[in-house]
Structure formats: structure tokens, C-alpha cells
Amino acid sequence: MDTNYFMNNVKNNEIVKDSKECKPIIISTLKAMYDLNLNDSHNFQSPLSHPRLPNDILLAIGGWSGSSPTNGVEAYDARADCWVNVTVEEESPRAYHGTAYLDGFVYCIGGFDSMEYFSTVRKFNPVTRTWHQAAPMHSRRCYVSVAVLDGFIYAMGGYDGYVRLNTAERYEPETNLWTVISPMHQQRSDASATSLHGKSQQKELKQSFSKEILSV
Template identity: 60%
Template sequence: MFPILCRALWSRWSPPDKKVFRIPGLSPDMMQLIIEFAYTGLVSVTEDNVQELLLAADQLNVVGVVQTCCDFLGEQLCPENCIGIFQVTDTRSSPELRLEADHFIVAHFEEVVLSEEFPQLSVQQLADILGRDDLNVSEESAAFEAILRWIAHEPDERKADTALLLSKVRLVLTSEDYVRLNARPRLPNGILLAIGGWSGTDPTNSIESYDVSTDLWMQVTDRDVGPRAYHGTAVLNGSIYCVGGFNGVEHFNSVRRFDVSARTWHEGPPMNHRRCYVSVAVLGECIYATGGFNGYSRLSTAERYRPETNQWSLIAPMHERRSHASSTALHNKVYICGGFNGSDFLQTAECYSPETNQWTMIRQMTCRRSGLGIVAYADRVYAVSS
């Protein structure tokens, strides 16, 4: 065996009279195992070394070690490792193990899709698997869901492969109910969106859109987005921002951005403070989040989001602590009215000037108002309570 190994080295890397060999990609530990095998005919294969040892033995054409490694891997096949085994035997001298791994993937496809290795398949490998007549799936929808999972791993790079992969799904075998469940209604040009809130006894992730022209509400809920209530919303540069809020357990400082045209959610930069019952307004190219409740106390702090830097920064605090207030923008100022300071309902109001970074108290409203809405229209600020 050792002379055969030496001949492999001589013929592959150097002239026959060379005595020192530099072998790329081969560790000293693997070389030691292969040399010991050359002398003893025995090799110790473990879960930790089997893949590296297989590659090293194949590189040196040590058939006995290759076969031992393949036998070991064949006994370890499971949904969590079958793709890795399938790929490590690609173009290697172990066609039997590659075929065994291939059959395992096809036979246990729905379990394999849930493994961490599944997204490692190439598009062509996945297309070949989905095109197999012997692919074992309980329903054809499992093949469709597998494609969604694979693309979601690297959406920007893989969305171009959607057409190829979907052509392998036998849609005629999917149920009518499943097709209806995945049908996405088209959004009209002008809509009103209702996002999250409190439904029954818990916060909800429900999103509904209202089409003024048809007087209809449509469900456009994203099932992958968690529930959120008591948040603020704002529209800026064609996207909808959900700011702060509460899910029944956690008070959020997180921000989610909804791309209406693509119907996708993106995680935005977090605020400096947790805020539910927060007041949100848009002025110029910035979003202002003021006051709120962090789970312990009402807040007087305020902060501003700039899209060009994609960051929130603190601005001057308000004169009053306020949650359950409402804010709007008018004439290059942000106005906030009413709210609750933890003990009293407020009738005070104040406005913020970005030019001076100062809040100024303005004339009080005639009524104390908490949970109100305010809006700017025709050079006036209107406060509306139920």
C-alpha cells in the first residue's frame, strides 16, 4: 500500500526524484491517518474527521480509506446530514454513496426541507429533485413551500431562479383551497391601511386595506410578521413605518418598514427608547417619535429618524411626559396634543421647531384628551376624541 501511495504522490505533484512534497489542502492529521493505513491497513473514522478524511483519501487515490469513509457515512445518513453527504461525494470516487444520499433526500424530502443544510442545495440540484417522479411528498404543496424556503435564504440572489423552480411544481395536483390561501389580492393605487392593533384579548398582526373606489376591505396580512398594538405609523418615501408598540409581553423600540408595492416587511433601525402609545409624525424627510410608555413610566423624550443615515437620534425632550397623545406636522413644526402623564389626562399642547431644536408650549385645548387623534388641515390643527 505505501509504495502505491508514494507513486500517487510522485506522478501527481513532482518528478520521481523529489523527496519533499507540498500537498495543498491536506492537513498533517489526515496525512498521518493515511500513512498509518498504508502500514497497518486500519484507519480510525469518526464523525469529526470523516468528511476531511474522505476528501484527503480521494485526493491521494487511497481506495481503501475512501470505501471505509463511505461505509461510515452511509450508516449515518439522516435528514440533517444527507445533503452534506450528497455534496461531498459530488465528482468524488464514491458513486454508490452519492446515489444512496440522493435516494434518501427524495424519500425523506419533507424532513430534509426543514434541515439547516437544505438551503445549501444549488438551484440545479433543487430543480432536479423537484422534477423527480419518485419525489416523496404527502401533498404537492410541500414542493411549493420548499421553493419558498430555499429562495427566502438569499432572496436577492435567488429570486431570479423562481421561474425555473416553479416550473417543476405540478400545480394541477395542489388543492383548490391551497391555491386560494396563497392568492394575493392586488392593491389599488389609493388605499387606507389598518395595521395591527388589539383584537379580542390579544394584539394582532392583521393588516387590512380599504379601496375607496369599491368600498371594500381586503386582508393583506403577512403571516411571518408578529403582532403589534399601540404603535405609531407613518408614510415616508412610499413606505409605511410601524414604530414601537406592544405585543402583549414586550414594549418595542423596534421599527418595521412595509414596502407596499412589493408587499414585504423589512426591519428598520431601533429607536433609542422603548415606546408604546407613541405619537408619530412626518416632517420634511424625517419621522418624529415623541413620548410613549416604556413599560415603567411615561416619556418626555423624543427622537427623529433620517432615511439618508438610516438612524434615530434624540432631539430635545418635551416639557410634559406624554403617552396616548397624538402628533402632526404643520408649517415646519411638529405639534403634539393631550395624552396621559401617568396620573392625569392632559389638555396641554406643544410644538417642536427643528431649526432651534426646542419645544414651545402653546395654548391649551379646551378639554383634557387622552387617546385622541390630531390632524393638520388648511393651516389649522384639529383634535378629535371619541
């Protein structure tokens, strides 16, 4: 927000001036603006001065690099036409996982680290560049098919280190729980998945999960 606009239109607003709740917010904002104007290089420690994400961003998360899995994360800014390394070094390597974006988080589901097949789920906050643990799936799934529909994440098939799977499960972020749903008719891994026609297919989903999520 432009400094002059903040001073003239926000700080001096009649409702804001008479509000005890607004006073500490105004003070902290003024301090943040002062710090930003004083320093050419910003460390963005204040929550009021966090950098904004681009309108469009593409994330490349983990995968196989050279002879081993990697924990590397790169972000592509379509407008600036450049890649930025946003790797969190403390994060463990992960390859052959499924990914899905839901409610501000990018979920990395299942996968493999050259020794262990994962049932674990990690979610990445692209704004704060932090990772968080989500509830694990009921099955280990490498080469898993993942899709998002109506606020849920679906994980279908994959490989658990022994066999290809026909099982599927659904994740609800509000409860942080995975629920086993109707299995597919065939074992399947290394597949892609997507939702089709959104709400128009939701009724079919309640009757038969396999009709809504397409795994090919």
C-alpha cells in the same frame, strides 16, 4: 400599456430598435404580455406585470383583536369601497404602536405585544407586501406619538413599561439612524401628533424641535 401601442410605438421606435440595451427589455416585455394574454388568472411573478396600487388606500395595521394583539393588515380601496386582507403571517403581532408613511414605506414604530414593549421599527412596502427591519429607537415606546416632517420621522413620548416619557427622537431614512432630540417639557403618552405649516415652521424646528412638532 396597450399591446398595439407597445408594438407600433415602442418596439418599432428607431432609437429602441438600434439599442443593444433595449433588446432584452423588449423580449422580456413581449414574453410577459404573451403570458398575460394566455392566462386568465395572473400570478404576477414578472416585475413587468405587478398589479398597481389604487390611487388612494387606507391601511389598518395590527392593533388589539379580541384578547390579544394581532399581526393582521387590511387595506381599504376607497374607489372600490372594499377591504382586502394583506396580512403577512410571518410578521409578529404588534399593538399600540405609532405609524407613519414616508418614501413609499409605512413605518410601524414601537408598540406592545402583551409581553414586551418595543423599541423596534418595522417598515411595510405596500407594493410588494413585504416587511423590512429598520433601525430601532433609543427607547422603548408604547402609545408613542409619531409625525413626519421634511423627510424625517419624529417619535415623541410614549410608555416604556415603567414610566411615561418626555423624550423624543428623529429618524432619517437615508442613514437608517435615530437621533435623540430635545425632550418635551412634560411626560406624554396616548397622544396624537402632526406637523404644522411645513417649510414655514422648519426654521423654528432647527432652533427648538418642540415648537415644530405638536403633540396634544
